[in-house]
Structure formats: C-alpha cells, structure tokens
Amino acid sequence: MAATDRPREAAQRGASGQKIKFADRWRGYKSHHRDTIRISLLKMMREPVQTLMTVAVIAIALALPTALYLTVENIQRLGSNFESSAQITVYVQNGAKPEAIKKLQDKLENLPAVDSVSYISAEQALLEFKALSGFGSALRYLEDNPLPAVFLVQPIVSEPIDLAQTNSLIASIADLPGVEDVQIDMQWLQRLHSLTEVGHKVVLALGATLGLGVLLVIGNTIRLAIQSRRDEIIVVKLVGGTNAYVRRPFLYNGVLLGLFGALAASIMLYLSVVWISSSIADLADLYQSQYRLAGLGFLRFLMLMCLGGLFGLAGAWMAVSKHLKDIEPK
Amino acid sequence: MICFDNLSKRYPGGFEALKNVSFEMAAGEMAFLTGHSGAGKSTLLKMLMLMERPTSGNLLINGKNLNRLPNSQIPIYRRQVGVVFQNHQLLLDRTVFDNVALPLQVSGYPANEIGRRVRAALDGVGLLDKEQQKPVALSGGEQQRVGIARAVVHKPRILLADEPTGNLDPELSSEIMALFRRFQNVGVTVLIATHDVNLIDRMQLRIMRLEGGTMIDDGADYGRY
Numbered sequence: 001m002a003a004t005d006r007p008r009e010a011a012q013r014g015a016s017g018q019k020i021k022f023a024d025r026w027r028g029y030k031s032h033h034r035d036t037i038r039i040s041l042l043k044m045m046r047e048p049v050q051t052l053m054t055v056a057v058i059a060i061a062l063a064l065p066t067a068l069y070l071t072v073e074n075i076q077r078l079g080s081n082f083e084s085s086a087q088i089t090v091y092v093q094n095g096a097k098p099e100a101i102k103k104l105q106d107k108l109e110n111l112p113a114v115d116s117v118s119y120i121s122a123e124q125a126l127l128e129f130k131a132l133s134g135f136g137s138a139l140r141y142l143e144d145n146p147l148p149a150v151f152l153v154q155p156i157v158s159e160p161i162d163l164a165q166t167n168s169l170i171a172s173i174a175d176l177p178g179v180e181d182v183q184i185d186m187q188w189l190q191r192l193h194s195l196t197e198v199g200h201k202v203v204l205a206l207g208a209t210l211g212l213g214v215l216l217v218i219g220n221t222i223r224l225a226i227q228s229r230r231d232e233i234i235v236v237k238l239v240g241g242t243n244a245y246v247r248r249p250f251l252y253n254g255v256l257l258g259l260f261g262a263l264a265a266s267i268m269l270y271l272s273v274v275w276i277s278s279s280i281a282d283l284a285d286l287y288q289s290q291y292r293l294a295g296l297g298f299l300r301f302l303m304l305m306c307l308g309g310l311f312g313l314a315g316a317w318m319a320v321s322k323h324l325k326d327i328e329p330k
Numbered sequence: 331m332i333c334f335d336n337l338s339k340r341y342p343g344g345f346e347a348l349k350n351v352s353f354e355m356a357a358g359e360m361a362f363l364t365g366h367s368g369a370g371k372s373t374l375l376k377m378l379m380l381m382e383r384p385t386s387g388n389l390l391i392n393g394k395n396l397n398r399l400p401n402s403q404i405p406i407y408r409r410q411v412g413v414v415f416q417n418h419q420l421l422l423d424r425t426v427f428d429n430v431a432l433p434l435q436v437s438g439y440p441a442n443e444i445g446r447r448v449r450a451a452l453d454g455v456g457l458l459d460k461e462q463q464k465p466v467a468l469s470g471g472e473q474q475r476v477g478i479a480r481a482v483v484h485k486p487r488i489l490l491a492d493e494p495t496g497n498l499d500p501e502l503s504s505e506i507m508a509l510f511r512r513f514q515n516v517g518v519t520v521l522i523a524t525h526d527v528n529l530i531d532r533m534q535l536r537i538m539r540l541e542g543g544t545m546i547d548d549g550a551d552y553g554r555y
Contacts, residue, residue, distance in 0.1 A: 028438040235419050238379065239480070240409035241436035243402075329381050 033248075040252045043225075051257075054221050058261025061214045062308060063268045065207035066296070070269065072199035074294055079192040090151040090173055091180040101149060104178045108151055113169045115154045122149045148180060211311060214261070218254050218315030225253060226323045234329045246324060251316045258312020262305045269296050331357040331519045332378065332488065337387030339373055339543075346543055347373040350387065353538060353548035357392075357487070360510065360520040361549065362530050365540035371523040374540065375490050378521070379413060380404045391488070409437050412481035412518075416493035418473050420465040426452070426476050427461040433484040451483040452476075455509060471502040478506065482513055489513055491522045495529055503529055 044051040090108065092101060101119070108117045120128070125147040129135070155169055166184070174182045226233070233246055277293035284291040296304065332355040339348040348370045355361060363371050376382040377389055380396060389396045391407075399407060412433075420429050430451055434444045452458045455475040457468075465473050474494060481489060491510070495503035507529065514520050524530065530537060536549040 024440045024443065025438045028435075028440040028443075031441050032435065032438065231419075232421050235421060236432065236436060237405070238381075238408065238413060238419070239433040239436055239484075240405045240407075241432075242405040245405075245436050329379070 036249050036252050037256075040249055040256055044253070044256065050221075051260075054217060054257055055260045055264055057217050058214050058257060058308070058311075059264035059268060061210040061217070062262055062304065062311075063265035065203055065210055066265060066269060066304060067272065068199070068206060069203045070273070070294070070296065072196050072203060075192070075199065076196045077294060078291060079189055079196070087184075088153040088155060088170060088173065089183045090153055091183070092149040092151065093178050093180045094148055096149070096178050100178045104176060105151065107176055108153055108173065111169065111172065113156050113165060115156045117154070118152045120150045120152065122147050125150060214258070214311045215315040215318065218257055218312050219319040221257060222250050222254050222316045222319035223323055226250060226319065226327070230327055233324070233327045237327075238329050243324065247320050250320050250324075251313060254312040254314075254316020254319075255309050256312065258308040258310070258315070259305060260308075261312070262308025265308070266296060266301050266304055331355055331359070331392055332521070333388075333390040334374075334377075335388040335390065337377065337384045337389055339370075339377065339382060340385045348377070348384075349543045351540075351543075351545045352387075353545055353550065355519055355521065357519055358514060358517045359536070360514040361522070361536040361538055362533070363521055363523040363538045363540065364525055364530060366525065369540040370543040371525075371540055372492065373543075375413075375492055375521075375523055378488070378490055379411060380407060405436070409433065409484060410487050412484070412486035412489045414474070414477050414481045414489070414491040414494045416496045418465075418477040420473060420476055420480075422465055425462050425464060426457065426468070429465065429476060430461075430480045430483050433480060437484060447483055448479075451479040454482070454512075455479045471498050471505075474498060474502075474506065475509075478509060482518075487518060489518050489520045491520070491524075493524055493526075494522060495524065495526055500528065504532070507533060 092104065096104075105117060105119055108114060122145050126145050129147060153173065155166060170182050170184060173179060236246055273293060273295040277295070280291070280293045332353075334351050334353050337348060337351045338346065340346045351370075351374065363374060365371055373382065377384060378391075380399070384397065396407070421432075427448055430448045431444050434447060439447070449458060449461070452461055455478055457472060457475055457479065460468060460472065460476075465476060468476065478491075478494070481491075489510070494506055494510075498506065503526070510520050510522065537547070538545060538549045539547040
C-alpha cells in the first residue's frame with residue numbers, strides 16, 4: 001500500500017504522516033544509530049557485573065594467543081639479531097695464485113646479496129691460530145701452513161630471516177672458481193626458524209580455538225539479551241520496525257563487547273610487557289646486547305581492536321540470526 | 331479501504347478460525363467487530379496486521395492484495411496501521427514519551443519531528459503532563475490512552491482496536507470512543523473489536539458479527555458513517 005503515490009483526498013489527511021524527506025530520514029537514521037550505541041552502553045553499565053565478566057572472558061581469550069604471538073615474534077627478532085652477525089666463511093683452494101684470489105674477491109664483492117667481504121690470508125690465519133689456540137709451538141713442526149686462505153662474507157640481512165635467499169647465496173659462492181668450501185653456522189638459526197614456524201602454527205590454532213570461544217561467549221550474551229527484551233522486540237515489530245531495526249541494538253552490543261574485550265586484552269598485554277621487559281633488558285645488558293622486548297605497538301593494537309569488534313559483530317550476528325526469527329508477534 | 335474477499339484461515343491442527351469471510355470497509359468508516367470469544371475477532375485483526383496470512387482468499391488494502399506482499403515489506407505496511415491492544419503492550423522500562431515515540435523512531439523520523447508529533451498525540455489523549463512518567467505509574471485508563479496515542483502518533487490510515495475498553499468504566503469508555511470518532515473524522519478507517527454490549531448499544535455504528543469463524547452479519551446495510 002503506497003500511500004505516497006496517490007493523490008491525497010481531503011478526507012485522507014491522516015496519510016500525510018507517511019511522507020518523510022530523504023534528508024530528514026538520513027538525519028533520523030544517524031541519530032538513531034547514535035541513540036542505539038548510547039542505549040547499548042547504558043544497558044551494559046546497568047549490569048556492570050555481567051558486563052565485566054563477559055568482557056574479562058573475551059579479554060583473556062584474546063590476550064592468550066596474542067601473548068603467544070608476541071613471544072614468537074620476539075624469539076624471531078632474537079634470531080635475526082644473531083643472524084646479522086652470521087658470516088659466511090669461504091675457503092679458498094689450496095695453492096691458489098694471488099691473481100686468482102684477487103679475482104675471487106672482486107666476484108664476491110660484486111654478488112648482489114653481499115654486504116662486505118674481508119680477506120684473511122693463510123699466513124694471517126696461521127698467526128691468528130698461533131696466538132689464540134696456544135698450539136703455537138706444536139705448529140712449528142709442520143712443514144707447510146695447513147690453513148687455507150679465507151674470505152669472510154657478510155651477507156645483506158633481510159628481516160625477517162630469508163633462509164632461501166641465504167641458501168642461494170651460498171650456492172652461488174660455491175660455484176665460483178677457486179672456492180674449496182663454503183660454511184655458514186646457520187644450523188641453529190634454521191632450528192630457531194623451524195621453531196618459530198611451529199610457534200606461529202600454535203598461535204593460529206590457539207587463536208582459532210579461543211576465537212571460537214569468543215564467538216560463543218558473545219553469542220550467548222546476546223542470546224540472553226534478546227530473551228530479556230522479547231516483549232520489546234514484539235512491540236517494535238508490531239509498530240513497523242524492520243528486522244534491521246530490531247537487529248541493530250544487539251549487533252552494536254556485540255561489537256561493543258568485542259571492543260571492550262580487545263581493549264582490556266591490550267591493557268593486560270601492555271602491563272605484562274612492561275613488567276617483563278625490565279628483566280629482559282637487564283639480561284640483554286649482561287650479554288652486551290641491545291635487544292629489547294617488543295610490545296604490541298600501536299598498529300597491532302588497532303588490529304586487535306578491529307579483530308575484537310569483528311568477533312563481536314560475528315558472535316552477535318550468529319545469535320541474532322538464530323533467535324530473532326523465533327520472536328514474531330502472535 | 332479494507333476488503334476481505336472470501337478469506338479463510340485454518341491453523342495447523344485443523345482449527346478453522348475464519349471461514350469464507352467477506353466484507354468491505356470504506357476509507358473513513360468506523361465499525362464494531364463483535365462476537366463471542368473464539369469467534370475469530372482476534373484472528374481477523376491479526377490478518378489486518380499481517381501477523382497471520384490467510385489460508386485461502388484475499389485481503390485487499392487500498393486495492394492492493396496483501397497476499398502478494400513479501401515478508402520484507404510487512405514492516406512498511408504496518409507503519410500505515412495503528413493498533414490499540416487490549417493489554418496495551420506498553421514497554422514498562424520506557425517513559426510514556428518513549429513508548430509513544432516508538433512508531434516514529436522505527437520509521438526514521440528526526441528527533442525534533444518526533445518530539446512535536448508525540449506531544450501532539452499525547453495532548454490529544456489528555457496526557458501531555460505525564461510524558462516523563464513510566465507506564466506503571468499510570469491508571470488503567472491512562473495506560474490505555476497511552477496505547478491509543480502510540481497507535482495514532484504516526485497518523486495511520488487504518489486504526490484497529492482490540493477490546494480497547496475491556497477493563498475501563500463506562501465514562502472512560504465513552505471518552506475513548508470519542509477519541510476514535512475524532513480520528514474517523516480526519517479520514518482514518520477505524521475497526522473496533524469488542525464484546526462490550528453496552529458500548530455497542532450506546533454508539534450508532536456499523537456492527538459486524540462473527541460467529542464460529544463465519545461473518546453472520548457484516549452490517550453493511552446499516553449505512554456508512
């Protein structure tokens with residue numbers, strides 16, 4: 001029944017109420033959204049214990065995987081810190097001529113992934129060995145210098161660790177003429193890398209499980225809210241409230257719960273990082289390391305908030321689509 | 331305005347609440363719908379509110395067949411109908427003002443417009459001074475009048491009332507009927523379901539009688555007011 005597209009009869013002035021200008025409708029829509037958020041907040045504050053408990057559960061469920069994620073990230077950073085000191089040792093073939101060695105040095109320096117190259121001749125190596133090992137006198141009995149000349153190659157380190165790149169660099173160095181062998185002490189780095197890989201997967205699994213938990217907690221809270229406002233929903237539907245109108249306060253409620261949960265989780269993580277990081281700093285100083293614990297940071301704080309809001313929306317949506325249909329005026 | 335065309339409603343389980351009901355009401359007409367409990371009065375009103383769909387037959391409002399109205403359009407349709415419920419259906423945790431404002435809020439009216447219309451509606455039922463009270467603080471008659479204000483605040487073209495004088499004394503009943511008259515006079519089609527014989531006798535109005543789901547007298551020959 002379109003009241004607006006019929007010429008109005010004098011006796012039907014009553015129908016003029018159907019006409020609303022678009023601009024007015026938009027203003028009404030905006031103020032309705034504002035009111036809905038305000039009323040949602042008021043309703044949450046009216047039941048502080050219930051709200052706080054829900055928010056706390058959400059916060060813990062969000063904080064746990066995030067804390068694990070931060071741990072893995074920090075371990076990874078620890079690894080890359082050490083990798084920057086990881087040199088590639090290139091052993092030169094015995095008896096290589098000085099020209100060949102000079103050529104090899106040029107080639108090494110021109111490799112794209114190489115940062116710097118330093119040369120240790122066989123004689124230098126022997127002197128160093130004598131000085132450091134304490135076997136100096138024993139070496140006198142050797143006729144020839146058993147030590148090869150060595151290039152120490154410092155690769156350009158990318159963050160995060162790119163093992164494939166390092167491996168291809170090693171392969172291309174090994175192919176150069178005059179190279180006897182290439183060594184890099186990267187096994188422990190590889191292990192660390194695999195370990196952080198495992199860590200990332202655990203974070204994902206834990207995050208997915210606890211994310212599901214968050215969905216269910218929010219869904220259940222919204223379900224209870226829907227049930228307690230049953231009468232209101234019926235009346236709203238009777239006076240012409242659309243499903244979207246009925247849904248809206250519950251969706252906002254879910255989003256707000258998610259946001260508050262994420263905020264609480266961020267605060268928990270921030271406090272934990274502050275608490276732990278002073279000890280980490282002391283420990284790092286003992287090792288003469290500049291390493292410091294990395295916290296959540298602003299960007300990841302925003303991401304966590306978005307995630308919380310999305311989880312809230314999704315959980316509320318689940319509850320709303322399941323339970324609102326059942327509530328029809330009878 | 332309202333046209334029931336051979337409409338039947340059978341509930342799951344076989345109970346036939348309405349049997350081949352046909353009648354018409356013109357725009358600006360006011361009529362009583364009467365009959366014993368279980369005669370089908372409530373079902374007929376539910377049809378008009380689209381709370382129920384007919385099993386067979388058609389319901390035309392303003393020439394449009396409601397059978398063809400998709401469910402998504404039901405809220406839009408309901409905004410053109412005002413309903414006064416027997417148990418008033420007010421939200422007890424909201425003020426009188428907020429209760430009356432509800433039909434305007436769901437239609438997306440801006441706040442200043444809502445304020446103006448709500449006060450006009452409350453003024454119409456003589457409750458302007460109670461707008462900030464909660465419904466529980468009001469008497470039965472006042473609650474019923476709040477319900478009426480809510481039913482007419484959005485200026486519907488059809489006003490349905492289910493036992494609007496159910497638990498009111500005769501004096502209050504007359505007041506409420508006088509209110510309905512005023513809406514009729516501005517072109518609203520008013521249908522009042524009641525079994526209040528005294529009330530029916532006092533008012534010279536078209537009377538439709540339902541019995542066991544059948545319209546035994548649609549009162550059309552009474553003449554239209």
